[in-house]
Amino acid sequence: MAKRIDVSGLTAYYGAHKAIEDISMTVEPRSVTAFIGPSGCGKSTFLRTLNRMHEVTPGGRVEGKVLLDDEDLYGSDVDPVGVRRTVGMVFQRPNPFPTMSIFDNVAAGLRLNGSYKKNQLTDIVEKSLRSANLWNEVKDRLNKPGSGLSGGQQQRLCIARAIAVEPEVLLMDEPCSALDPISTLAIEDLISELKERFTIVIVTHNMQQAARVSDRTAFFNLAAVGQPGRLVEIDETERIFANPSVQATEDYISGRFG
Amino acid sequence: MASTTPTDLPPAPPARPGKSASTGRAGDKIFLGLSRGSGILLLVIMASIAGFLAYRSVIAISQDEGNFLTTFDWNPAGDPPVFGIAVLLFGTVVSSLVAMVIAVPIAVGIALFISHYAPRRLAAPLAYVVDLLAAVPSIIYGIWGALFLVPYLEGLNLWLDEFFAWTYIFDKTEVGVARSLFTVGVLLAIMILPIVTSVSREVFLQVPRMNEEAALALGATRWEVIRMSVLPFGRSGVISASMLGLGRALGETMAVATVLSPSFVISLHLLDPGGGTFAQNIAAKFDEANELGRDALIASGLVLFILTLLVNGAARLIIARRKEYSGANA
Numbered sequence: 001m002a003k004r005i006d007v008s009g010l011t012a013y014y015g016a017h018k019a020i021e022d023i024s025m026t027v028e029p030r031s032v033t034a035f036i037g038p039s040g041c042g043k044s045t046f047l048r049t050l051n052r053m054h055e056v057t058p059g060g061r062v063e064g065k066v067l068l069d070d071e072d073l074y075g076s077d078v079d080p081v082g083v084r085r086t087v088g089m090v091f092q093r094p095n096p097f098p099t100m101s102i103f104d105n106v107a108a109g110l111r112l113n114g115s116y117k118k119n120q121l122t123d124i125v126e127k128s129l130r131s132a133n134l135w136n137e138v139k140d141r142l143n144k145p146g147s148g149l150s151g152g153q154q155q156r157l158c159i160a161r162a163i164a165v166e167p168e169v170l171l172m173d174e175p176c177s178a179l180d181p182i183s184t185l186a187i188e189d190l191i192s193e194l195k196e197r198f199t200i201v202i203v204t205h206n207m208q209q210a211a212r213v214s215d216r217t218a219f220f221n222l223a224a225v226g227q228p229g230r231l232v233e234i235d236e237t238e239r240i241f242a243n244p245s246v247q248a249t250e251d252y253i254s255g256r257f258g
Numbered sequence: 259m260a261s262t263t264p265t266d267l268p269p270a271p272p273a274r275p276g277k278s279a280s281t282g283r284a285g286d287k288i289f290l291g292l293s294r295g296s297g298i299l300l301l302v303i304m305a306s307i308a309g310f311l312a313y314r315s316v317i318a319i320s321q322d323e324g325n326f327l328t329t330f331d332w333n334p335a336g337d338p339p340v341f342g343i344a345v346l347l348f349g350t351v352v353s354s355l356v357a358m359v360i361a362v363p364i365a366v367g368i369a370l371f372i373s374h375y376a377p378r379r380l381a382a383p384l385a386y387v388v389d390l391l392a393a394v395p396s397i398i399y400g401i402w403g404a405l406f407l408v409p410y411l412e413g414l415n416l417w418l419d420e421f422f423a424w425t426y427i428f429d430k431t432e433v434g435v436a437r438s439l440f441t442v443g444v445l446l447a448i449m450i451l452p453i454v455t456s457v458s459r460e461v462f463l464q465v466p467r468m469n470e471e472a473a474l475a476l477g478a479t480r481w482e483v484i485r486m487s488v489l490p491f492g493r494s495g496v497i498s499a500s501m502l503g504l505g506r507a508l509g510e511t512m513a514v515a516t517v518l519s520p521s522f523v524i525s526l527h528l529l530d531p532g533g534g535t536f537a538q539n540i541a542a543k544f545d546e547a548n549e550l551g552r553d554a555l556i557a558s559g560l561v562l563f564i565l566t567l568l569v570n571g572a573a574r575l576i577i578a579r580r581k582e583y584s585g586a587n588a
Binding site: 051053056058081082083084085086088089091093095096097098099100108109112113158161162165 | 378466468469471472473474475476477478479482486487490491493
């Protein structure tokens with residue numbers, strides 16, 4: 001549960017296009033790390049390298065190392081499918097399985113991982129839905145399709161689905177960008193609760209959100225259009241927003257560009 | 259498309275009321291007339307076909323001394339004239355079902371391979387080859403079926419007979435070449451493979467990326483992604499693709515007529531030679547039929563017409579339901 005991520009010298013490509021270059025950072029366990037930066041700076045690409053989702057895009061490949069505690073996710077004997085079972089992910093748009101019920105959505109990952117007895121499944125599904133602050137809203141309609149929920153509920157359903165398999169790390173790719181402010185608040189509260197148990201990395205375009213939910217913040221930027229994205233700096237969130245050490249970070253946060 | 263609800267319209271300026279502005283132009287009028295005319299023409303053609311079939315069928319059936327639905331014989335030239343569609347209905351449905359059972363799983367497999375497994379360099383040519391199968395005229399399939407499939411299926415027939423005779427349908431009770439409903443089914447399967455494959459492939463390619471990523475991010479293997487995301491999304495599309503294929507198999511004429519050795523018996527021993535289908539029977543008998551014989555064949559054609567309409571209607575129904583449950587709101 002909750003491992004440290006150590007990235008060193010990571011470069012990711014889409015075919016011949018270099019999307020991000022030479023990124024190194026450490027993500028502490030049981031903390032929230034936020035990635036901010038202008039569109040196209042590669043924060044989502046970098047996030048997707050952390051569970052090897054980047055390589056499912058045609059032409060996607062990676063150089064460098066990502067250590068989860070001491071295990072290299074890109075080691076030659078590592079199965080990307082296994083990595084994704086350890087590092088969960090929540091996407092920008094809520095994507096519950098449209099043909100599955102709420103219960104089956106949460107149980108989907110468990111059923112992939114092995115065989116559970118019916119009552120074990122029921123327990124884990126309830127626990128996960130409670131952890132995602134969704135239980136009270138859906139407990140009476142667990143057999144209804146997940147696509148019938150509101151956007152915010154769907155996103156919490158996706159979070160429940162991701163944490164049901166007890167991942168070491170939870171990656172969130174702009175999880176609130178398709179949601180209204182109230183649903184956003186619900187997710188942010190949830191993130192603060194979940195960091196007690198998981199290592200959380202969140203990409204966000206909303207700097208207030210980064211300031212509210214994260215312990216550490218990483219700022220990404222492009223040197224110029226067409227150049228690969230780079231990590232400009234990563235530091236305690238308070239420092240990044242009050243007194244960043246790089247001028248570009250301050251310019252971005254104060255709205256002078258980007 | 260042309261319909262506008264009041265809420266779509268900005269408050270119309272008094273000088274140009276919306277209605278006359280859009281219909282006052284010559285081009286619009288001509289196009290409206292053309293498209294409306296084509297629509298009406300289509301309905302007229304359909305109605306006249308149905309009317310013609312129904313009219314001639316009534317003539318034929320009123321002179322039929324046997325029961326048109328249950329008689330196992332086709333002798334409109336006899337005295338008294340006796341003919342019925344039981345054998346034709348049975349043969350048409352059974353050969354088409356054999357075709358579906360063989361073609362649909364293979365088509366889904368090919369469609370999945372093209373859409374989710376094959377490298378892009380291989381997928382495009384493969385899809386093209388499958389589509390090319392649809393361009394082969396059915397008489398060519400018929401000749402190939404008669405000259406190649408019939409002799410080469412005999413081995414398979416013997417094998418099925420030896421090991422699966424207990425299933426009853428694979429019990430070969432008559433000696434003879436494989437000009438059977440089973441062979442016809444195999445041939446029809448090959449013929450409907452392209453349409454089922456290409457429609458399924460299109461549906462599988464439309465699975466939203468985010469649905470597949472949902473499964474991938476949970477640690478699903480490629481097969482598990484297909485099982486969790488692709489197949490549920492594509493299920494109704496595959497069903498309607500199969501219905502389209504079924505419609506084609508039901509009406510197939512030349513290929514069946516070339517392969518089958520027709521007889522007016524109903525037998526569930528699919529490997530035995532004999533049987534008949536609507537279209538094959540019409541093709542075989544139309545030239546030498548007398549007046550009543552032609553009307554009788556037309557009456558059998560009406561039954562085929564209704565059967566095909568029902569199948570297509572079912573396909574439409576499933577496609578329509580699919581819109582509600584497509585998960586596009588996720």
